[in-house]
Amino acid sequence: MAELMQVKGLTKSFGTMQAVKSIDFSIQEGRCVALLGPNGAGKTTTIRMLTGLLAPTAGEVRFHSLPPGEDRRSLIGYLPQTPAFHNWMSGMEYVVYAGRLCGLGASDAKKRATEMLERVGLADAAKRKLGGYSGGMKQRLGLAQALVHQPKLLVMDEPVSALDPLGRREVLRLLKELKSETTVLFSTHVLHDAEELCDDVVIIRAGEVALQGSLTSIRSQHRRPVIELKLEEGDPRGMAWARAFVEKSLSGEMRDSWLSEAELRDSRLYLTAVHMDEARQGLMEELARHAIPFSRLEIGYSSLEDLFMKVVGE
Ligand SMILES: Nc1ncnc2c1ncn2[C@@H]1O[C@H](COP(=O)(O)OP(=O)(O)O)[C@@H](O)[C@H]1O
Ligand SMILES: [Mg+2]
Incomplete structure (x- = not known):
């Protein structure tokens, strides 16, 4: 060319x-x-x-x-x-x-x-x-x-x-x-x-x-696994766990784990993962260990839109 x-x-x-x-x-x-x-x-x-x-x-x-x-x-x-x-x-x-x-x-x-x-x-x-x-x-x-x-x-x-x-x-x-x-x-x-x-x-x-x-x-190159977890509404245990989970990820305590980003919006937890398989495994263990009530778990990949918003955002 x-x-x-x-x-x-x-x-x-x-x-x-x-x-x-x-x-x-x-x-x-x-x-x-x-x-x-x-x-x-x-x-x-x-x-x-x-x-x-x-x-x-x-x-x-x-x-x-x-x-x-x-x-x-x-x-x-x-x-x-x-x-x-x-x-x-x-x-x-x-x-x-x-x-x-x-x-x-x-x-x-x-x-x-x-x-x-x-x-x-x-x-x-x-x-x-x-x-x-x-x-x-x-x-x-x-x-x-x-x-x-x-x-x-x-x-x-x-x-x-x-x-x-x-x-x-x-x-x-x-x-x-x-x-x-x-x-x-x-x-x-x-x-x-x-x-x-x-x-x-x-x-x-x-x-x-x-x-x-x-x-x-x-x-x-920029495609990342993303997980959306919808917590059972009106159940304080789930929200408390999610808040602590996001905090832990932000503080860097989970730096070399499967997780690269976590964000809580209302009763939805959005996770960006490093490796899909590890992420699935890791999250399931977390949820089971803390007996977290959730109504939906969705797994997918970040879109070009997500990347664009990140690159041009702010
Ligand atoms: N003739 C000009 N005089 C002063 N500022 C300008 C002029 N043309 C463009 N700008 C400024 O330069 C920046 C880029 O403008 P522009 O190239 O039109 O952006 P875009 O096409 O991506 O919207 C803007 O902040 C705009 O206000
Ligand atoms: Mg223009």
Whole structure:
């Protein structure tokens, strides 16, 4: 797999505020990469530096296939977070206009625009004014616009965040198809959208990379056994035992046991374990020894959601 581009030490300060703090990541050809992080993490700032719209304070963005002297924008198709559409234009006019701005000749622009409108399912709406387009249609038009000059990398800033559920479905379906045709980088604050589309993820928090890698490897590396124990309600013995158990785990008394985390919420005890088998055994012994009345015991694995909340939390 060849590397398409690399970001090194990329930094942006606005006055004294550091929005992006020396981040590093690379994008392999053909992959779909999600830049994932909560609002204010620095996603838009990173993307705007990557596309060349914003000058970095420090660091660099390098495209390996960029001929010397050529503008990197020829390699990038960009769909901003809040694209501005002229409501009086038709879909066709808009995409032709975008193609012309990218340097296509008049007839090429027309030809490519027709192909792209077809590709995003807007051929029938091509002559209609943008004022009458739905949110999902506008976003698909934005994609046609971004792809008109056949870029190597499609960059999208929160492509589905502002859409209603129907629009989200429609754009996600299209993105699933497009990602097999081109390399993609998109930002999102929604883990679920990243999981649905991406191969690789770069999680950023407060301007720094908190975690990155392929979704598969992150999932398997960070998967932990979790146990949820529901104590019999209204039985003080169970609650007293659980409180003591959590305290013991927090104080480090159980440091080299099977347990890595314990939390009590109402009458539910949530345990994160090191090894599932030992955890099962250890907990059953505890429960039997203290004759703890419980109504439910559930065993499973931590989700990517748990990990994401931990990584970006606070
Ligand atoms: N032009 C700007 N001037 C000052 N601060 C900015 C500017 N653009 C962004 N910021 C700040 O930088 C941080 C990161 O913003 P942004 O990149 O938009 O985050 P995200 O897209 O992840 O929500 C935020 O705290 C934001 O307020
Ligand atoms: Mg943003």
